Amino acid sequence: xxxxxxxxxxxxxxxxxxxxxxxxxxxxxxxxxxxxxxxxxxxxxxxxxxxxxxxxxxxxxxxxxxxxxxxxxxxxxxxxxxxxxxxxxxxxxxxxxxxxxxxxxxxxxxxxxxxxxxxxxxxxxxxxxxxxxxxxxxxxxxxxxxxxxxxxxxxxxxxxxxxxxxxxxxxxxxxxxxxxxxxxxxxxxxxxxxxxxxxxxxxxxxxxxxxxxxxxxxxxxxxxxxxxxxxxxxxxxxxxxxxxxxxxxxxxxxxxxxxxxxxxxxxxxxxxxxxxxxxxxxxxxxxxxx
Amino acid sequence: xxxxxxxxxxxxxxxxxxxxxxxxxxxxxxxxxxxxxxxxxxxxxxxxxxxxxxxxxxxxxxxxxxxxxxxxxxxxxxxxxxxxxxxxxxxxxxxxxxxxxxxxxxxxxxxxxxxxxxxxxxxxxxxxxxxxxxxxxxxxxxxxxxxxxxxxxxxxxxxxxxxxxxxxxxxxxxxxxxxxxxxxxxxxxxxxxxxxxxxxxxxxxxxxxxxxxxxxxxxxxxxxxxxxxxxxxxxxxxxxxxxxxxxxxxxxxxxxxxxxxxxxxx
Numbered sequence: 001x002x003x004x005x006x007x008x009x010x011x012x013x014x015x016x017x018x019x020x021x022x023x024x025x026x027x028x029x030x031x032x033x034x035x036x037x038x039x040x041x042x043x044x045x046x047x048x049x050x051x052x053x054x055x056x057x058x059x060x061x062x063x064x065x066x067x068x069x070x071x072x073x074x075x076x077x078x079x080x081x082x083x084x085x086x087x088x089x090x091x092x093x094x095x096x097x098x099x100x101x102x103x104x105x106x107x108x109x110x111x112x113x114x115x116x117x118x119x120x121x122x123x124x125x126x127x128x129x130x131x132x133x134x135x136x137x138x139x140x141x142x143x144x145x146x147x148x149x150x151x152x153x154x155x156x157x158x159x160x161x162x163x164x165x166x167x168x169x170x171x172x173x174x175x176x177x178x179x180x181x182x183x184x185x186x187x188x189x190x191x192x193x194x195x196x197x198x199x200x201x202x203x204x205x206x207x208x209x210x211x212x213x214x215x216x217x218x219x220x221x222x223x224x225x226x227x228x229x230x231x232x233x234x235x236x237x238x239x240x241x242x243x244x245x246x247x248x249x250x251x252x253x254x255x256x257x258x259x260x261x262x263x264x265x266x267x268x269x270x271x272x273x274x275x276x277x278x279x280x281x282x283x284x285x286x287x288x289x290x
Numbered sequence: 291x292x293x294x295x296x297x298x299x300x301x302x303x304x305x306x307x308x309x310x311x312x313x314x315x316x317x318x319x320x321x322x323x324x325x326x327x328x329x330x331x332x333x334x335x336x337x338x339x340x341x342x343x344x345x346x347x348x349x350x351x352x353x354x355x356x357x358x359x360x361x362x363x364x365x366x367x368x369x370x371x372x373x374x375x376x377x378x379x380x381x382x383x384x385x386x387x388x389x390x391x392x393x394x395x396x397x398x399x400x401x402x403x404x405x406x407x408x409x410x411x412x413x414x415x416x417x418x419x420x421x422x423x424x425x426x427x428x429x430x431x432x433x434x435x436x437x438x439x440x441x442x443x444x445x446x447x448x449x450x451x452x453x454x455x456x457x458x459x460x461x462x463x464x465x466x467x468x469x470x471x472x473x474x475x476x477x478x479x480x481x482x483x484x485x486x487x488x489x490x491x492x493x494x495x496x497x498x499x500x501x502x503x504x505x506x507x508x509x510x511x512x513x514x515x516x517x518x519x520x521x522x523x524x525x526x527x528x529x530x531x532x533x534x535x536x537x538x539x540x541x542x543x544x545x546x547x548x549x550x551x552x553x554x555x556x
Binding site: 087099144158 | 464467468470471472474475476477478496497500
């Protein structure tokens, strides 16, 4: 589903002395099927932004369009439930939303609310369990007996079982060990590819954004600060430093390399291996070929 | 959902009522509850009302805050009034509708009892409006101090109160977060039958309890790690002190009691 923000502003507690603009004049367009990384510091409006994607927050000004759904100021949409079944949100620390007696009941909770038939739910659970890296024998256990990483996978399975078309991930790897972080992101990326999802990933990690996203949106103080493809955005070191953001390690490495060896390697989003290959060519042949 | 909730409805200010020692305020309110029952005629009720109004005015708390505090009890006040009109059968008949009579005694009684209610709630809400929750717990700890002799855990009780107050905003935030997560999973908290809505609360309450217990455990561990061992030998950041203004207010209050005793009918 295409997502468009058109002059969207969101004001907390409007018309009160505590009024405060969380989002200001936001404009962007996300084509269906893309993987977008949203980056910004705490308080930059990221969380408010993603709440607009499934109608948890309604814009104070402007309009949000998600597929055929329109969210406008002071206009309550009738088909909110349908929108929420199409847009799955994995919140920060999603394991906090677990509450059922067994894992299987918790995963089925979302689809049941959206009126999916029992047999279909069972089928989906059988599919989703290996996809999120769990084994079937935990299905009848209490979610509260599982480890933190497993709980998170169960919570993610609960969102995926609804089979959304848009997947919103709010720092889905926060608080996990490095290996778990890698596995979970890789899993989302595979689901994204396999099911043709439109994915919005909120993250602090430039590396993850560079690795997975095909579009990057940088937020600062409720406004859009930069937007573009990852290579374009991440090579603008000074602009990023201005808002206390770092460039990905590979970009930082290349600029150090340039300083030390007086040789500028172009950054085109290459992986570590590709970069090593580039350097090998420089060392051996004195130049790199495209 | 919004975060407009002000805990204990405290309205910051710098008035005489704000500056009074919280113990003074609690003591006075305690006795006010009793002396309300002394009033039994127009003059004595006027003295009480005057005292309550004067405290309200000196506190400089905007009227709308006070009225907001009274909203949940208006129903009770009106209900008491109507009940008295119906049930009390004293004095002369003022109005007769079919076989149902309204007596003058019922009307007077109704006004008197509702007024009592109103004054009591006004004065007690003034306490929470002008005193921070922390001040109140400090005062309670201090006033219960004598109970320590009989091994009553005064300090622990006060600490429990402070901690619960401290965590109200945290729990509110948590509630908002979880309700958003569950709303995204298709829970509808706002529409549907009462039964549906009661059911919708379960996925909200269970995670809330789980995290509250976890948080309590973590807090206990953090306190122990920093050497907390109860109230023994603990000093205070804010020392409570009785000032001249407290004594002045006590004297005024005694004058009110004397006035009531003199004017009430026996």
